Amino acid sequence: MKDIEIIPLAKRKMERRRIPEAWVSEALRNPDQVVAGHGGRSVAQQRRTVRRREMLLRVVFEETEDKYVVITAYLTSDIKRYWRDKTP
16 A cells, blocks of 8 residues: 655645545545546545535545655535546
């Protein structure tokens, strides 16, 4: 199992956005979906219910041989914008 490193800027943003580190860890270890991000980064996505509202947790990360490096994490209600349906 890979380690998870959260860069300091991401930690500050997560605190401000009230996103627990446990959510980020869970999204990386058990994502509902992983999509390509900008600049070769990946985005782990996980649907969550927050204050009785369906939200999408997006965790932008870079993967190395031994760890995930979290660049940022945020919640959005615009699930349709980011969710990628799997094509058969």
